[in-house]
Amino acid sequence: MESPSGYAIKINFNGAYNGHNFRLTLGIIARNVEGRVLISCLEIHDGVSTVFSVEALTCHWAVQMGLEMGWSEVTVEGDSLAIIKKCQTHNPNKSQIGAHIQDIQQLKD
Structure with a gap:
């Protein structure tokens, strides 16, 4: 994972989906321009209905x-x-x- 260039902070996200259990596992890590980890988290969420929601939900978080x-x-x-x-x-x-995308758009504006 590279340090951010041109931005003070870079947040990387990734999600994995278990369709059998309707479970999302997400990972998020934020680094500063020197590449130092500022915060990281790993979370598990139940009740995620579709694989299409995984990356959108993870991006939202x-x-x-x-x-x-x-x-x-x-x-x-x-x-x-x-x-x-x-x-x-x-x-x-x-x-x-679409609803997840709209939420993200509203957050970033």
Whole structure:
């Protein structure tokens, strides 16, 4: 994992889904420009209904963490390019994860 360039903080997120148990496991780590770990977390959430929600929910929690920590210059990075691109636009999203995308867009604005 690289240190952030051009931003004070970089938050990386990743999620894994167990469809048999409807369980999401998420990991989030935030680093400063020197690459020092500022915060990391691993959480397990039950009741996640679809695999499509996993990366969107994990991205949402990463953005929320940045806000709660009070960081003003943040870049968020994850494995799902589709989620990142959807969050960068303001176009309405009518997919299964549209509500999660809208929540992320509202948080970042």
